Amino acid sequence: MTETTLEIPYEIPEDAHNPAEPFLRMERMPHIWCAGCGIGTTVNCFTRALLDSKANLDKVAVVSGIGCTGRVAGYARLDSFHTTHGRAIPFATGLKLANPELQVVVYSGDGDLFAIGGNHFIHAARRNMDLKVICVNNMIYAMTGGQTAPTTPGTAITATAPYGVFEPTFNLVALAEAAGASYVARWTTYHVKQLARSMEEILKKKGFCFIEVISPCPTLYQRRNKMGDGLDAMKDYKAKSKIRNGAPTGECALSKTGEIVVGKFVDRERPDYLELLRAQMVQALGDRYVEPEDACCSEC
Amino acid sequence: MHADPRGVLTGVHFIDGDHACCEGTLAAGARFAAGYPITPSTEVVERFASRIPTVGGLFIQMEDELAASITIQGAVWGGAKAFTVTSGPGFSLMMEHIGYAAMTETPCVFVNVQRGGPSTGLPTLPAQADMMQARWGSHGDYGIIALCPNSPQECFDLTITAFNLSEEFRVPVMLMLDECVGHMTEKVVIPEADKIAVTPRRYTTLPPEEFLLFQPKGDEVPDMVKAGDGYRFHVTGLTHDQRGYPSMNVETQDRLVRRLLDKLKPLGNGRALCDTEDLEDADVVVVSYGITSRVAQRALRMARQRGIRAGKFRLISAWPFPAERIRELAGRVKAFVVPELNLGQMVFEVERAAAGKAKVIPVSHAGGTVHNPETILKAIVEAAQ
Numbered sequence: 102m103t104e105t106t107l108e109i110p111y112e113i114p115e116d117a118h119n120p121a122e123p124f125l126r127m128e129r130m131p132h133i134w135c136a137g138c139g140i141g142t143t144v145n146c147f148t149r150a151l152l153d154s155k156a157n158l159d160k161v162a163v164v165s166g167i168g169c170t171g172r173v174a175g176y177a178r179l180d181s182f183h184t185t186h187g188r189a190i191p192f193a194t195g196l197k198l199a200n201p202e203l204q205v206v207v208y209s210g211d212g213d214l215f216a217i218g219g220n221h222f223i224h225a226a227r228r229n230m231d232l233k234v235i236c237v238n239n240m241i242y243a244m245t246g247g248q249t250a251p252t253t254p255g256t257a258i259t260a261t262a263p264y265g266v267f268e269p270t271f272n273l274v275a276l277a278e279a280a281g282a283s284y285v286a287r288w289t290t291y292h293v294k295q296l297a298r299s300m301e302e303i304l305k306k307k308g309f310c311f312i313e314v315i316s317p318c319p320t321l322y323q324r325r326n327k328m329g330d331g332l333d334a335m336k337d338y339k340a341k342s343k344i345r346n347g348a349p350t351g352e353c354a355l356s357k358t359g360e361i362v363v364g365k366f367v368d369r370e371r372p373d374y375l376e377l378l379r380a381q382m383v384q385a386l387g388d389r390y391v392e393p394e395d396a397c398c399s400e401c
Numbered sequence: 402m403h404a405d406p407r408g409v410l411t412g413v414h415f416i417d418g419d420h421a422c423c424e425g426t427l428a429a430g431a432r433f434a435a436g437y438p439i440t441p442s443t444e445v446v447e448r449f450a451s452r453i454p455t456v457g458g459l460f461i462q463m464e465d466e467l468a469a470s471i472t473i474q475g476a477v478w479g480g481a482k483a484f485t486v487t488s489g490p491g492f493s494l495m496m497e498h499i500g501y502a503a504m505t506e507t508p509c510v511f512v513n514v515q516r517g518g519p520s521t522g523l524p525t526l527p528a529q530a531d532m533m534q535a536r537w538g539s540h541g542d543y544g545i546i547a548l549c550p551n552s553p554q555e556c557f558d559l560t561i562t563a564f565n566l567s568e569e570f571r572v573p574v575m576l577m578l579d580e581c582v583g584h585m586t587e588k589v590v591i592p593e594a595d596k597i598a599v600t601p602r603r604y605t606t607l608p609p610e611e612f613l614l615f616q617p618k619g620d621e622v623p624d625m626v627k628a629g630d631g632y633r634f635h636v637t638g639l640t641h642d643q644r645g646y647p648s649m650n651v652e653t654q655d656r657l658v659r660r661l662l663d664k665l666k667p668l669g670n671g672r673a674l675c676d677t678e679d680l681e682d683a684d685v686v687v688v689s690y691g692i693t694s695r696v697a698q699r700a701l702r703m704a705r706q707r708g709i710r711a712g713k714f715r716l717i718s719a720w721p722f723p724a725e726r727i728r729e730l731a732g733r734v735k736a737f738v739v740p741e742l743n744l745g746q747m748v749f750e751v752e753r754a755a756a757g758k759a760k761v762i763p764v765s766h767a768g769g770t771v772h773n774p775e776t777i778l779k780a781i782v783e784a785a786q
Contacts, residue, residue, distance in 0.1 A: 126635070129646060159631040164475070175635055175647060180628040182478065183637035183647075184471060185501050191435075191468035195475025195483065196628060198459050199433055203479065203629050224464040382454045391407075391457035393432070 124148040126178050137331020139290035139316030150300030161204045164193040166213035169244045170237040173208040187218030190225045193232050211238040211252040226280035226309045228374045233303045234311045239318035247321030254357040258325045273313045275350040278367050283308030285367035289315040291338035308373040404428050406594035407456050418556040418583040419444035425560025432458030433481035435472035440524045441580040442514035445486040466491035470498035474507045480627040484510035489518045500539030501638050502573035510563045512576045514583040517768035527580035528768030530743035535575040536720045542658050544665040547575040547720035549690040553587045565600035571622050581692040614645040621664035669721030676715035683712030684735045685784045690716040693740050700777035709785045727754035736784035740764035740777045
């Protein structure tokens with residue numbers, strides 16, 4: 102991390118308590134997240150990334166689904182959309198295609214993006230839609246009371262698996278890579294600097310980008326599994342995580358107590374959806390092709 | 402304002418209802434469509450996919466109808482006019498997002514080319530059995546508009562009306578075709594662009610610091626903004642206050658949900674779209690819509706030839722239901738005959754509005770083909786006695 106990232110190149114209001122305040126809808130505070138929850142940490146990293154990337158904030162939109170992480174859209178002082186359960190990605194797809202100058206960030210949880218929304222995730226990755234997907238993976242359905250997610254590791258106790266989870270989990274980073282993502286990384290909320298840097302990278306990269314953030318849920322995951330509080334999760338992440346940039350994603354599956362491989366795993370160049378579309382249309386139609394932006398953003 | 406000439410295929414055409422509907426979307430200014438293939442509706446987006454690259458816009462085939470029905474709403478908030486097209490099974494999947502569009506007051510159009518149901522039903526054959534689903538299919542209280550064309554020409558005209566009403570009232574509008582109307586080929590006249598009225602999006606003129614995203618105007622409908630213009634607004638499907646922020650509060654819920662219904666009142670009454678004939682002296686009124694109204698037309702002629710004073714009331718805007726018009730007729734006619742390609746849907750609305758003042762006789766049909774005019778005639782004859 103360079104020195105410059107510690108500078109705060111905007112005016113902090115005199116009565117501000119936190120440099121992140123200008124990015125947040127402070128009139129909506131206090132937020133709903135529990136003490137020890139990691140989502141706020143990821144939002145701090147995101148504001149840092151927005152700053153460092155020097156993004157025009159009028160042109161950044163956040164789209165969330167449903168769940169604890171789904172509430173991020175409601176707190177971000179940006180054009181923000183809190184959509185239906187699992188459908189943040191298709192909403193974001195329409196938003197991006199109709200208004201390509203927008204930087205569209207999908208910010209949602211593991212249950213939302215990979216259970217009910219799993220189909221949309223793989224297809225957006227396949228299309229290499231220019232979306233930046235940040236998945237806060239707390240390994241549980243937290244808002245609804247701690248039910249099993251497709252990411253809940255084996256033997257964990259949940260509200261709907263009172264005798265222990267036995268279903269295999271998704272390895273999110275492997276899934277993202279296999280489906281075609283241009284960028285795939287995983288960090289934990291312990292790795293705030295690396296996470297902020299990864300977020301900054303995806304804000305500058307075209308195509309479908311995916312960051313998984315392993316994040317504590319003391320209230321509904323850890324408590325039932327006698328895994329301590331938020332601070333214990335940080336200690337756990339510190340002890341068990343291993344930075345392996347470029348690691349084969351197939352070797353990065355998570356388990357309840359095993360190693361957490363973190364790092365940037367994929368960073369590749371693929372033409373994105375709009376580039377592919379334009380190339381095909383120009384080839385097929387030549388001069389008859391009319392660029393979509395002109396029409397979609399007109400006032401009619 | 403007038404239609405953008407780039408989308409208007411002015412001329413006299415011989416096309417089917419699905420294709421005419423597509424031309425209607427283009428004339429109305431739709432430059433974005435998302436869809437998922439399903440018989441008998443797909444021709445609408447097939448034509449759109451072929452036409453749109455030379456008009457300037459986008460079609461995307463999504464992975465399912467859940468996706469298609471929310472992708473269009475992302476596009477709307479990005480600044481486009483947008484629609485999706487489906488039939489029964491897909492319409493069922495879209496219910497979640499019809500609710501989202503109603504709650505977030507996102508103007509958009511859902512075209513449903515109805516086929517026989519329930520479930521996969523009769524993929525290639527007509528029905529009118531999604532009428533109640535169009536009105537009530539998503540959970541909670543909300544209002545929508547539903548229009549029922551009965552010819553390819555109306556598929557063109559009413560598609561434009563659907564977009565215009567969706568922009569004016571900021572509601573999802575259902576365009577309820579049926580397989581017959583969708584696949585019927587007839588003459589369709591597309592006027593010149595400057596003869597087509599198009600309702601622009603009601604963008605606010607207020608600066609960001611004065612603008613509230615869900616503050617209703619005099620007509621109970623709030624003005625809109627689009628992403629990227631510096632308003633830094635928030636849209637949620639949760640119950641929200643005038644700022645658009647979630648509010649789990651009984652008063653906010655009551656104010657918001659009542660307004661979602663109240664804003665449509667003008668359409669249920671004075672501005673209801675109906676096509677009527679021979680009502681002045683009528684003893685029996687046939688209430689019908691879509692393809693069934695064309696069969697009913699013949700039955701009405703046969704009834705008049707027999708000296709029965711029968712009149713026509715064709716629902717063009719089925720929702721909001723024109724209850725006042727039916728109530729007023731109920732006071733002076735003997736009976737309503739309601740043929741529809743379902744086992745009883747809009748007939749219940751007629752019954753409710755007639756409130757016992759006139760007999761209401763359903764002529765139900767499970768779908769798969771249209772009524773025989775004699776069946777409707779028989780009901781008219783019985784009703785007249």
